[in-house]
Amino acid sequence: MKAEVVAVGTELLLGQIANTNAQWISERLAEIGVDVLHHQAVGDNVPRIADAIRLARFRADVVIVTGGLGPTQDDVTRDALAEVAGVPLERRLEIAELIREKFARAEREMPESNLVQADVPAGARTITPDRGTAPGIVLEVEGSRIYALPGVPAEMREMMEGTLLPELAAAAGPATIVSRAVRCVGIAESRVAELLDDLFRSSANPTVAYLAGGGEVRVRLTAKAASAEEAGALLVPFVEHVVARLGDFVTSISDEELEEVVGRLLRAAGKTIACGESLTGGSLSARLARSPGASEYLLGSAVCYDAETKRSVLGVSPETIDGPGVVSRECAAEMATGARKLFGADIAVSLTGAAGPEPHEGAPPGTVWVGLDAGEIVHQRRIRAFGDREMVVRFSEQAGLDLVRRLLEGRPLPQTEPVVH
Numbered sequence: 135m136k137a138e139v140v141a142v143g144t145e146l147l148l149g150q151i152a153n154t155n156a157q158w159i160s161e162r163l164a165e166i167g168v169d170v171l172h173h174q175a176v177g178d179n180v181p182r183i184a185d186a187i188r189l190a191r192f193r194a195d196v197v198i199v200t201g202g203l204g205p206t207q208d209d210v211t212r213d214a215l216a217e218v219a220g221v222p223l224e225r226r227l228e229i230a231e232l233i234r235e236k237f238a239r240a241e242r243e244m245p246e247s248n249l250v251q252a253d254v255p256a257g258a259r260t261i262t263p264d265r266g267t268a269p270g271i272v273l274e275v276e277g278s279r280i281y282a283l284p285g286v287p288a289e290m291r292e293m294m295e296g297t298l299l300p301e302l303a304a305a306a307g308p309a310t311i312v313s314r315a316v317r318c319v320g321i322a323e324s325r326v327a328e329l330l331d332d333l334f335r336s337s338a339n340p341t342v343a344y345l346a347g348g349g350e351v352r353v354r355l356t357a358k359a360a361s362a363e364e365a366g367a368l369l370v371p372f373v374e375h376v377v378a379r380l381g382d383f384v385t386s387i388s389d390e391e392l393e394e395v396v397g398r399l400l401r402a403a404g405k406t407i408a409c410g411e412s413l414t415g416g417s418l419s420a421r422l423a424r425s426p427g428a429s430e431y432l433l434g435s436a437v438c439y440d441a442e443t444k445r446s447v448l449g450v451s452p453e454t455i456d457g458p459g460v461v462s463r464e465c466a467a468e469m470a471t472g473a474r475k476l477f478g479a480d481i482a483v484s485l486t487g488a489a490g491p492e493p494h495e496g497a498p499p500g501t502v503w504v505g506l507d508a509g510e511i512v513h514q515r516r517i518r519a520f521g522d523r524e525m526v527v528r529f530s531e532q533a534g535l536d537l538v539r540r541l542l543e544g545r546p547l548p549q550t551e552p553v554v555h
């Protein structure tokens with residue numbers, strides 16, 4: 135069964151509100167195995183709403199319209215529905231009575247104009263509202279079904295849960311859609327797609343989608359089957375293949391954030407961590423601190439933005455500061471070692487670089503050195519991050535966390551230069 139969501143509201147088109155209704159509806163429909171192939175957003179205008187519904191009817195078995203069922207002049211979804219069905223609006227006395235009662239119970243005077251909410255296209259079924267005053271409207275037009283629901287999220291959800299989802303689940307038969315996300319760091323999205331190309335070229339179920347952003351790539355595998363168990367079982371071999379192909383780059387097969395992965399690994403190894411941060415200004419340790427129970431492994435972080443502070447707090451040598459400078463392998467190494475000693479941690483990670491947009495001490499923006507000191511193993515690597523300051527900082531955090539992840543999982547460290555003390 136195919137469904138399409140038509141969200142009505144000029145404020146959506148002006149960017150004043152996000153279309154969270156469409157997102158929520160799609161999520162719920164996926165859970166019962168209904169495919170959503172398109173979303174539309176349209177302003178408060180009768181001919182345009184009618185066109186959007188006609189187009190949706192043409193492409194889908196079920197159209198879900200949200201918004202525009204209020205009592206004001208700009209709430210025109212009812213008129214558009216009547217136009218699509220080619221029938222007049224008629225006032226439903228039982229709905230009018232219900233609206234009157236709701237106002238009376240709230241001891242509020244009812245503006246007469248509120249009764250337009252009792253106008254529905256002739257022949258339509260209504261869904262009685264519990265919270266609000268706008269009824270839902272259900273119309274059958276030449277073999278396709280159109281549901282119109284209020285735009286207020288709580289009122290929309292009430293009708294989805296109480297009426298639409300049970301009705302659609304019964305009509306669609308037993309089916310559900312389950313997704314798994316494999317996350318990887320340190321590899322480009324295009325390379326991921328190349329490595330998995332043959333695997334998914336021939337597979338319609340599961341399907342694969344790539345989402346890149348925030349210094350990582352998510353490979354989302356989605357399977358459809360009669361039950362969640364069956365869909366899950368379909369995914370298992372695909373997840374295994376993906377992990378085998380992407381190898382050391384895989385950080386999680388259960389959609390965990392990288393800091394959660396690192397926290398889990400630290401806890402399992404019984405190790406503690408500290409940070410020496412320059413360009414990230416504390417955001418690396420803030421991410422580590424996000425997980426519940428982080429106090430078991432996170433000892434602290436020294437934010438040393440200034441060169442002199444790097445020297446006085448973390449013990450970076452004047453020779454390094456005056457020689458290769460603060461954006462250098464030497465500085466990252468000394469910051470990591472300084473942080474490990476300062477906090478008495480098993481592992482320390484450091485980040486120093488040029489966040490941009492200007493070069494820093496001659497280093498182009500996005501040049502970042504990551505340092506690791508785990509006692510037996512010290513390691514530094516340089517990364518070149520692209521984008522604005524925010525993106526450079528995020529990439530730096532990812533590189534720092536991923537180095538720790540690789541260390542704890544016993545995987546090769548990128549650009550390895552281990553020094554045994």
Ligand code: ATP
Nearest residue numbers: 141143152153154155201202203204268284285286
């Ligand atoms: P009401 O009967 O309460 O007037 P309505 O059906 O007329 O509701 P709208 O007037 O279109 O709905 O929207 C009411 C409010 O609901 C909006 O101001 C907005 O806050 C929220 N809303 C509407 N559409 C959406 C949407 N697609 N996603 C998220 N929120 C929405």
